[in-house]
Amino acid sequence: MTVRKLTFALLLAFFGLGLAAQDAGSTYRSFTPADQWEVGVDLGTPMILGDIPAKFPGFGGGLHIRKSLGHVFSVRVSGLYASMKNEDEAPGTDDSETAWFSGSGQLVMTVNNLRFDKPYRKVGINVFGGLGYSSSDVTLNGTTVDPNPSGATVEVGAGLAFRFNSKFNLGLEYTVAQLLSDKQDLLDGKNKSGDGTRSVSPDFFHWPHLSLNFNIGGKDKAGNKKSEPLYWANPLETAGNAISELEKRPIYDPTDTDGDGIIDAIDDEDNSPAGARVDTKGVTLDSDMDKVPNYMDKEPFSPPGYTVDKDGVAQVPKPISEADVNRIVDAKIAAIKFPTPQTNEWFLPMVNFGDNRYDVRYSEYEKLYQVATVLKNNPGLKMVAVGHTDARGPEGYNAVLSYNRAKAAIEALIAQHGVSRDRIILNWAGETTNLIPEKGANSMNRRVEFRVAKGETEMARPEGKEAGKGSFKGNKDAGY
Numbered sequence: 001m002t003v004r005k006l007t008f009a010l011l012l013a014f015f016g017l018g019l020a021a022q023d024a025g026s027t028y029r030s031f032t033p034a035d036q037w038e039v040g041v042d043l044g045t046p047m048i049l050g051d052i053p054a055k056f057p058g059f060g061g062g063l064h065i066r067k068s069l070g071h072v073f074s075v076r077v078s079g080l081y082a083s084m085k086n087e088d089e090a091p092g093t094d095d096s097e098t099a100w101f102s103g104s105g106q107l108v109m110t111v112n113n114l115r116f117d118k119p120y121r122k123v124g125i126n127v128f129g130g131l132g133y134s135s136s137d138v139t140l141n142g143t144t145v146d147p148n149p150s151g152a153t154v155e156v157g158a159g160l161a162f163r164f165n166s167k168f169n170l171g172l173e174y175t176v177a178q179l180l181s182d183k184q185d186l187l188d189g190k191n192k193s194g195d196g197t198r199s200v201s202p203d204f205f206h207w208p209h210l211s212l213n214f215n216i217g218g219k220d221k222a223g224n225k226k227s228e229p230l231y232w233a234n235p236l237e238t239a240g241n242a243i244s245e246l247e248k249r250p251i252y253d254p255t256d257t258d259g260d261g262i263i264d265a266i267d268d269e270d271n272s273p274a275g276a277r278v279d280t281k282g283v284t285l286d287s288d289m290d291k292v293p294n295y296m297d298k299e300p301f302s303p304p305g306y307t308v309d310k311d312g313v314a315q316v317p318k319p320i321s322e323a324d325v326n327r328i329v330d331a332k333i334a335a336i337k338f339p340t341p342q343t344n345e346w347f348l349p350m351v352n353f354g355d356n357r358y359d360v361r362y363s364e365y366e367k368l369y370q371v372a373t374v375l376k377n378n379p380g381l382k383m384v385a386v387g388h389t390d391a392r393g394p395e396g397y398n399a400v401l402s403y404n405r406a407k408a409a410i411e412a413l414i415a416q417h418g419v420s421r422d423r424i425i426l427n428w429a430g431e432t433t434n435l436i437p438e439k440g441a442n443s444m445n446r447r448v449e450f451r452v453a454k455g456e457t458e459m460a461r462p463e464g465k466e467a468g469k470g471s472f473k474g475n476k477d478a479g480y
Contacts, residue, residue, distance in 0.1 A: 032070070032071075032230070033220075033224075033226070033227040033230075033233075034220035034221075034224075034226050034227065035068055035217070035226055035227040035228060035229050035230045035233070036215040036216055036217030036226050036227065036228055036229055037065060037066070037067050037215070037216050037217055037229070038064075038065070038066040038067070038213050038214070038215055038216075038229050039063075039064075039065055039066075039213070039214050039216055040063070040064045040065075040066070040171070040211045040212060040213040040214065041061070041062075041063060041211070041212045042060075042061065042062040042063065042064060042078065042080065042209045042210070042211050043060070043061050043209060043210050043211075043212075044060050044061075044207055044208050044209025044210060045057040045058050045059065045060070045208060045209075046058045046059070046060040046082035046083075046084050046100065046205065046206065046207050046208075046209075047084050047206050048084055048086055048096075048098055048187045048188045048203055048204070048205060048206070049203065049204050049206055050086070050185065050187055050188040050190070050201070050202075050203030050204070051094075051185070051188055051190040051191075051192055051201060051203070052086035052087065052088055052094050052095070052096055052188045052189070052190055053086060053087065053088065053089065054084065054085075054086050054206075055084075055085040055086060055087045055095075058082060058083060058084030058085065059082070059083050059084075060080060060081065060082030060083070060084075060100075060207065060209065061080075061081060061082075062078055062079050062080035062081065062209075063078065063079055064076050064077065064078035064079070064211070065077050065078075066108065066213075066229070067229075068229045068230040068231050070230060070235075071110075071113050071230045071231060071233060071234075071235040072109055072110055072111075072113055072114065072231065073107065073108070073109055073110075073231075074107075074108045074110070074229070074230075074231050075105065075106070075107060075108070076105070076106045076108050076128070076130075077103075077104070077105050077106075078103070078104055078106070079102070079103045080100070080101070080102050080103075080104075080207070081099075081100070081101055082098075082099070082100040082205075082207065083097075083098070083099050083100075084097075084098055084100070085097050085098075086098070086188040086189070094140065094141060094189070094190055095140075095141060096138060096139060096140045096141070096188050096189035096190065097138070097139050098136055098137070098138050098187055098188065098189070099136065099137040099138075100134060100135075100136050100205060101134065101135045101136070102132050102133065102134035102135070102153060102177070103132055103133060104130050104131065104132025104133070104153065104155055104177075105130050105131060105132065106128045106129060106130030106155060107128060107129060107130060108126050108127075108128040108231075109126065109127050109128065110124050110125065110126055110231040111125050111126070111127060112124065112125045113231055113232075113233075113234075113235070117234075118234060119233070119234050120163065120228075120232050120233055120234065121163065121231075121232050122162070122163050123160060123161065123162055123163070124160070124161040124163070124169075124231060124232065125158075125160060126158065126159050126160070126161060126171075126173070127157070127158045128155075128156070128157055128158070128159075129154075129155060129156045129157075130154075130155050131152060131153065131154060131155070132152070132153045132155060132177070133150075133151065133152055133153065134150060134151070134153045134177070134179065134205075135148070135150040136148050136149050136150060136187060138186060138187065138188075138189045139189065140188075140189030140190060141189075145186055145189050147183070148183075148186075149179055149181065149183035149184065149186040149187055150179075150181075150183070151179055151180060151181035151183070152179070152180045152181070153177045153178060153179055153180060153205075154177065154178055154180060155175055155176070155177045156175070156176055157173055157174055157175035157176060157207075158173070158174060159171055159172055159173030159174060159211075160172050160173075161211075161213070163232055166215065166228045167214060167215050167228075168212075168213065168214055168215070169213045169215075169232075170210070170211070170212065170213070171210070171211035171213055172210060172211075173207075173208075173209055173211060174206070174207070174208045174209075175206075175207040175208075175209070176204055176205070176206055176207070177204070177205040177207065178202060178203075178204050178205070179202075179203075184202040184203060185201055185202050185203055186203070187203035187204075187205060188203050215228050215229060250265060252265075253265055257270045257271070258270050258271050258272045258273075258274075258282075259274065260272045260276070260278045260282055261278070262278060262280070262281065262282035266281065266282070267281070267282030268281045268282055268283050269281075269282050269283045269284065270282065272284050273295060275295070276293065276294070276295040277294060277295070287300045287301055288300060288301050288302045288304070288312075290302050290308045290312055290314075292308060292310075292311070292312035296311075296312065297311070297312030298311040298312055298313055299311070299312050299313045299314060300312070302314035303316065348370070348371055348374065348383075348449075348450040348451060348452075349367035349370050349371065349450070350367070350447045350448065350449050350450070351364045351367050351368060351409050351447065351448045351450075352364060352443050352444070352446055352447050353405055353443075353446045353447070353448075354446070355441055355446070356393075356401070356468055356469060357468055357469050357470045358401060358404035358405045358407075358408045358468045358469070358470040359408060359469075359470030359471050360408055360409060360412045365412075365416070368409065368412055368413055368416065368417070369417070371383070371413065371450050372413055372416075372417035372419055375413075375419055375423060376417075376419075381423070381452065381453075382423050382424070382425065382452075382453040383423065383424055383425070383450050383451065383452060383453055384424075384425045384427055384450070384451050384452075384453045384456045385406045385409055385410050385424055385425070385426055385427065385448055385449070385450055386406060386427040386428065386429055386448065386449045386450075386451070387401075387402035387403055387404070387405040387406030387407075387409075387426075387427070387428045387429065387447075387448050388402050388405070388428075388429050388430070388431070388433060388434070388445060388446070388447050388448070388449070389401050389402050389405075389430055389431050389445065389446060390431065390434065390438070390440070390441055390442045390445040390446055391431045391434060391438065391439045391440075391445070392439070392440065392441060393431075395430060395431060396462070396463075396464045397464065397465075397467045398430045398431040398467070399428060399430040399462040399464065400461070400462055400464045400465070400466065400467035400468075401430075401467040401468040402428040402429055402430045402431075403426075403428040403459075403461050403462055404467060404468050404470070405428075405446075405447075405448050405468075406426050406427065406428055406448050407426060408470060408471075409448040410424050410426060425453055425456050425457065425458050426458055426459060427456060427458075427459045428459055428462065430462075431445075435447075
């Protein structure tokens with residue numbers, strides 16, 4: 001018997017696990033969106049209705065927070081401070097003053113949100129009830145009532161709320177509260193107890209007030225904007241929107257007018273010729289995109305880049321021969337215009353001389369080689385060799401010395417590098433164009449400069465006696 005019971009219990013356990021797994025695997029879409037909170041400021045004219053007539057107006061103010069439990073019910077937590085007076089009309093009779101502090105929690109029912117005809121209510125009809133705790137400071141005819149009435153309270157009320165937009169609404173409410181203690185008849189300071197311990201005429205706290213209500217809240221966990229509180233929203237709004245989207249979907253129609261296998265609802269070309277191959281949108285294929293469809297194209301895969309005729313055949317030009325290629329290349333080469341060398345931008349080295357000498361030193365031979373290389377590489381080029389001296393000595397003496405230096409440099413170019421004499425023009429400048437403005441000896445001023453000729457003519461030897469020391473390296477054909 002024990003084994004049978006154990007087996008039966010195990011079967012029940014496995015059956016329960018199967019049901020749980022089935023429930024866990026099921027999917028359900030909720031149509032209730034995440035919504036915002038309401039935060040409100042309450043302002044009104046409170047009063048005590050009891051043994052002594054109420055004197056208007058009293059003053060009260062408070063704060064509340066409200067959160068929906070669904071589209072009809074919501075909970076609200078509030079705090080309140082109120083100050084009010086009670087006074088008999090006859091002179092010399094009783095008068096009292098009451099300060100009321102309370103906190104409460106209420107269950108609110110929006111009774112007209114059971115209708116589903118509009119996305120949002122413009123006016124909300126609310127009834128509510130709840131429990132709280134209050135503490136009161138009461139004076140009767142200037143004397144403090146001790147002990148002051150305080151303790152648990154029960155609250156009921158009703159009101160209207162007017163929706164201005166998704167962030168703000170305005171409420172008009174009336175709340176009635178009563179103390180749940182044997183001091184409930186002392187809210188106006190006067191007690192009418194039957195036996196001194198039990199109240200036969202309890203006092204009630206009345207609270208007509210205006211509420212300025214603001215909806216707060218950002219986005220839900222999925223990043224979607226939260227709905228305003230659900231007691232303003234149609235319970236079937238989300239489901240209704242989903243149904244409307246479904247209703248907008250086109251009704252399936254399998255009609256295929258041109259018989260190409262693509263129904264007319266998605267066919268971009270519902271008159272394709274019979275037998276013509278089409279793509280997924282029902283358009284006749286044009287494989288080479290030459291604007292001639294395949295069923296008319298005699299060359300469905302024409303090479304790209306060429307025009308085609310009415311039959312879709314590419315108009316490829318005939319191949320050219322080797323002779324044609326050579327002719328084209330020769331014409332291109334002949335048309336090339338090579339730039340003319342900018343000889344005026346060349347840099348040519350200077351040859352320097354010793355003090356009062358015109359013979360070319362070995363250290364300057366490399367410079368002459370560079371000048372000779374330029375002349376050999378440019379057969380049509382002529383150069384000017386200009387001799388210079390420093391500022392020492394008489395001017396006439398320096399003129400002859402600068403002439404001798406230019407002549408010696410030219411002779412060296414002719415003798416060592418075979419440069420033709422008619423390609424070099426001799427000029428002299430004496431001491432008139434010093435590079436360094438000094439009166440004394442300076443090797444930079446004792447020089448021969450070379451530059452590209454631009455119409456200069458040969459200068460004759462200046463008059464005067466021989467100047468300088470040195471020798472020429474020329475030959476008898478040099479022309480000196």
